[in-house]
Amino acid sequence: MMRPVLAVGSDGCLAAHTAEAIQAAVARTLEGRRSDTLLRRAAAALAGVCVDVLRDRRGAVYGSRVVLLVGTGHNGADALLAGALLRRRGVTVDAVLVGDKAYQPGVDTVRAAGGSLVDATTIAGRERALQALAVADLMVDGIIGDQGVGGLRGVAADLVAAMPDGPAVVAVDLPSGVDPDSGEIHGAHVRADVTVTFGTFKGCLMIAPACYAAGRIEFVDVGFADQLDAEPLALRLTPGGIAELWPVPAETDHKYSRGVLGVVAGSDTYPGAAVLACLGAVRAGVGIVRYVGPRRVADHVLSATPEIVPGPARVQAWLLGSGVEDDADQERAIDTALASGLPCVVDAGALEVCARRRAAGDRPAPSTRILLTPHAGEAARIFAALGHDVARTAIEDRPLHHVTWLAREVDATVLLKGSTTLVANPEGPVFSQNDGPVWLATAGSGDVLAGIAGALMAAGLDAVHAGAMAASVHGLAAAKASAGGPASAAVTTTAIAPTVADLLRLRPGARRGRVSRSRWPGSR
Numbered sequence: 001m002m003r004p005v006l007a008v009g010s011d012g013c014l015a016a017h018t019a020e021a022i023q024a025a026v027a028r029t030l031e032g033r034r035s036d037t038l039l040r041r042a043a044a045a046l047a048g049v050c051v052d053v054l055r056d057r058r059g060a061v062y063g064s065r066v067v068l069l070v071g072t073g074h075n076g077a078d079a080l081l082a083g084a085l086l087r088r089r090g091v092t093v094d095a096v097l098v099g100d101k102a103y104q105p106g107v108d109t110v111r112a113a114g115g116s117l118v119d120a121t122t123i124a125g126r127e128r129a130l131q132a133l134a135v136a137d138l139m140v141d142g143i144i145g146d147q148g149v150g151g152l153r154g155v156a157a158d159l160v161a162a163m164p165d166g167p168a169v170v171a172v173d174l175p176s177g178v179d180p181d182s183g184e185i186h187g188a189h190v191r192a193d194v195t196v197t198f199g200t201f202k203g204c205l206m207i208a209p210a211c212y213a214a215g216r217i218e219f220v221d222v223g224f225a226d227q228l229d230a231e232p233l234a235l236r237l238t239p240g241g242i243a244e245l246w247p248v249p250a251e252t253d254h255k256y257s258r259g260v261l262g263v264v265a266g267s268d269t270y271p272g273a274a275v276l277a278c279l280g281a282v283r284a285g286v287g288i289v290r291y292v293g294p295r296r297v298a299d300h301v302l303s304a305t306p307e308i309v310p311g312p313a314r315v316q317a318w319l320l321g322s323g324v325e326d327d328a329d330q331e332r333a334i335d336t337a338l339a340s341g342l343p344c345v346v347d348a349g350a351l352e353v354c355a356r357r358r359a360a361g362d363r364p365a366p367s368t369r370i371l372l373t374p375h376a377g378e379a380a381r382i383f384a385a386l387g388h389d390v391a392r393t394a395i396e397d398r399p400l401h402h403v404t405w406l407a408r409e410v411d412a413t414v415l416l417k418g419s420t421t422l423v424a425n426p427e428g429p430v431f432s433q434n435d436g437p438v439w440l441a442t443a444g445s446g447d448v449l450a451g452i453a454g455a456l457m458a459a460g461l462d463a464v465h466a467g468a469m470a471a472s473v474h475g476l477a478a479a480k481a482s483a484g485g486p487a488s489a490a491v492t493t494t495a496i497a498p499t500v501a502d503l504l505r506l507r508p509g510a511r512r513g514r515v516s517r518s519r520w521p522g523s524r
């Protein structure tokens, strides 16, 4: 089992668990205690988030109107108990029951607190529910939590379709209607501004496309996290975690010990890809880049990054394939590098040859040293090269399924690029990073990402951590460079070093050269 190097669930590494693991942890926590212990804690936290959202939106809590959409399970119970707490703050509360039953103690509490109860399964009740939604300041989605199966149906689907655009939506645990574990969407679902998650993340809060329906995530520890004993489904490195893992040279280091990256990138068709990949690596702090490619491309690379050394020689890791197309010399160089057993970042023009070889059993390097970096279209082409007919849209709809399948099939680490990037190794939880602005999807941005990952692998990090850290730093750098506007790949590279500097300031007691190499994941 490939283990994450930071404590899972720590400030440096957030974890998402399956619904099954969460239910088991809740059951263990409740043994010998009142069954509503956790519900009450969750409801108090939920009410607190609603208060904050109302203050932000209206400037006041008293006099606000909140509609609770209440399902049949404990997700609805959380909403009801939170609604009763909001009543005490002078909020008008309409609890709309969307199923044939509801958590009775919650119903009683709302009624006792002076809230109104609306049975939306009747025609008159549905009419009242629509009227309440039309004047709401905030809507609480307590329809389904981690027991959700398929998209919303019946009354719930009708009411969600009728939710007006203006008021804020706070989802309990997850936006109802999305698949809790896989993050897939199979029908009608809620779109939230804020999702309050209890004890851990659910997979759907980290994985596309469902994570885009969750809005901002508020994490609340209701007291069962220590009972979660199953392997996490997904992990996310936080800026603090990346800072902890980022390779910082010691006083005794020199350019060779910091990492030498060989770059086989660019062709006469795509010379710029080589420039961007090399800029990415240099600005992420690699010791030396040795560039291998056509003379004309090497000239471009050298004029953009004079510190680069042209020509092949000994390296500690390779970056292969960015911008390589129809170039026999480059393809030969890629073949030689793949056969070397050294760590490789495998991009664009090197993806299919690498995948074919590894699927056929030719694996000179273990899966933790090979990082394939396809976007969904390239992943579809890799699947085709392996004999599977998989459409690009299928990969975008089910990224977790496809990235884990591909990682197993080629026995390598696969970084599936997207607005939310997933990094999967055959033997461990997937990492999910989503720090980039929407502007990041531009030509050349993948070359920069590959360069950053190459610098990290040359420094000794394993493919999973290098991939997750590179995706995050690349996204943060694009956000910094663009300052809210468009981000080009070349301008993003100018923000890599300042972004790393910002991150390193998060390191407790950060001082120059105080991190020992033995702490880096996969260090040799």
Ligand SMILES: NC(=O)C1=CN([C@@H]2O[C@H](COP(=O)(O)OP(=O)(O)OC[C@H]3O[C@@H](n4cnc5c(N)ncnc54)[C@H](O)[C@@H]3O)[C@@H](O)[C@H]2O)[C@@H](O)CC1
Binding pocket: 026, 035, 036, 038, 039, 042, 043, 071, 072, 073, 074, 075, 076, 078, 143, 144, 145, 146, 147, 148, 149, 150, 151, 152, 153, 156, 172, 173, 177, 198, 222
């Ligand atoms: N049990 C506890 O002590 C705690 C529970 N909590 C909350 O409770 C949730 C889990 O509660 P439950 O196990 O009762 O399950 P849910 O509240 O997720 O709801 C299950 C109900 O939803 C229905 N349902 C499933 N899919 C549906 C669909 N597509 N359309 C319409 N209805 C559908 C099911 O038939 C079932 O009746 C958590 O996600 C969390 O929000 C938290 O408050 C933490 C503590």
Ligand SMILES: [K+]
Binding pocket: 075, 141, 142, 143, 144, 145, 171, 172, 173, 174, 175, 176
């Ligand atoms: K929900």
